[in-house]
Amino acid sequence: MVNKSIDCVFCENKSVCFNELTPQELSEINKNKVEISYKKDETIIKQNSFASNIFFIKKGLVKIYLESKDRDLIIEIGGKSKMLGLTSLNHTKYYKFSVVAIEDVVLCQINIEIINKIMLTNQYFNNQVISNLNTTIEKILNKLFCISHKQLQGRLADALICFSDEIYNNNKFTLGVSRKDLADITNMATENVVRILKEFNDKKIIKLAGKNIEIINYVELKKLSS
C-alpha cells in the first residue's frame, strides 16, 4: 500500500545515514522515494528477485532470512532505521535473502541509482553506507560463531538477549515471532525451542507465558550464552 508520504526534509525517522545530506540531496531522495505500508506476514523482499531498490524501515519489525527447500535460516530481526538491500550496491543484481514483515511495517523505498549517485557526491553518506556494510559483516560473523560453537541453550540465550537488548529494549516483551521462527533464528528444532524455553522458565531465568517473556535472571542468561 502506497502512502501519502511526508517530505524527507521534515521526516523524523531519518537514519543517521541521511543526517549530513544537503537540502538538495534530501530533496532528490524525496523525489525518488515512495513510502509503503506492509501488513504482518507480507513479503517485502523475495530472495533471488531483481535488486533495484534500497529499503529503509520507518516502523515495525521484519525478519531477514535465507530460504531453502527444507528450511529457512533467519539472519536478523530488523526494526526501525534498518536499511535493506545495501548488499546489492554496485555488485549483485539479485537480493540474496528474503524479508517478511512480522509486524505492520512502514518503509521508504529508494531507487538504488539515487543511492549510488549520492554516495558519489556526499562523502559522509558514503562512509555511512560502508559502516553499515561492516556492521552487517560483524553481525553475520557473530551469528556464524554462535551457531557453530554454542549448544542449544547458549544459542537460545543469545536470541533472548538480542530480543531484550536490541529489538524490544526491554527485559519484558511480547515475542513477535513463532516458536518455529525462534528455531530458524537459532538453527534448532522447534521442539527443542519449546523444551529449552520451559527449562529456562523452570530455572527461573525467564518468566514464560506463551509469547510473553520476561527475563528475570539476565546474568545467568549471559552465562549460558558464553
Added chain:
Amino acid sequence: MVNKSIDCVFCENKSVCFNELTPQELSEINKNKVEISYKKDETIIKQNSFASNIFFIKKGLVKIYLESKDRDLIIEIGGKSKMLGLTSLNHTKYYKFSVVAIEDVVLCQINIEIINKIMLTNQYFNNQVISNLNTTIEKILNKLFCISHKQLQGRLADALICFSDEIYNNNKFTLGVSRKDLADITNMATENVVRILKEFNDKKIIKLAGKNIEIINYVELKKLSS
C-alpha cells in the same frame, strides 16, 4: 621480513581495485606501502589487535579465522589478490579475526588512512572496496548456510570443491592445511574429517594420498554438497 619492494606503478600483481588509479594516486600508495614476506605459520593479523593497515596478498595462501578458547573457525582460505582488513574501514578499531600464513606469503601493507583518502578521490576505487565488502558478506552468508543446513559429507564436499575451483584451480592438488584445519573449516571433529575423506576415497569420489587429493567424480561431489 621487509622486502626491497617494487614500485606499485610497475607491479604485476595489482588487484583490480587499483586498476583505475591515477599515476599520482598509485605513487601515493607506493610511498605509503611496505612489502613484507611471511614464512609458513607466521601470524599476519592477530584478532583484537589495533587495525591500522590494509593488507594485499601478492603471493601465497593464508587462513582467516575466528579464535576462541576451545576452538577456531576458519572463515576463508585467501590467496593472491585477497585484501584483508577492509572490514575495519571507518568503523571498528580492531581486527575481528586472525590471519596466519599457510604457505610462504608476500603481501603489501598500506596504511588505512591512505586507503580512506583515495576512496574519497577515486570513485572507481571506492566502488571496488564496496564490491569487495559485499563479496565478503555473500561468502559468509554462504558459509553460514552451509554449516547450519548441511551434514558432514556435504560440508566436506563443499570444502573440497572450494579448494579445487577457487584456491588451487586444479582438480588435483596438495592440500596446504592439516586435517585439523579442514575440521575448523567445516566445523566438525578432526576424526570425522579423516573418516569422511576415507569414505570419499573408497567410493572413488576422490583419490587420496595423505595431503595429495585428486577429485575424480566431481559430479558426485557436487551432489553430496547439495
Added chain:
DNA sequence: ATTTTTTATTGATATATATCAATTTTTTTT
C-alpha cells in the same frame, strides 16, 4: 459459537556427530 486449521507442547526414539583411547604414520628435532 462452532468448526477447522495452525501452532505449541510433551514424551519416546532414532541418528548424526563428538569424544575418548589407542595405534600408526609423518614430521621435526637432536
Added chain:
DNA sequence: AAAAAAAATTGATATATATCAATAAAAAAT
C-alpha cells in the same frame, strides 16, 4: 640416523540434537 613430538588414523562409546507421533492449546475461518 635416532629420538621425540606432532599429526593422522581407527574403532568403541557417549551425547547432543533431530525426528516422529500424539495431544493440547491457540488462532482463524465459517
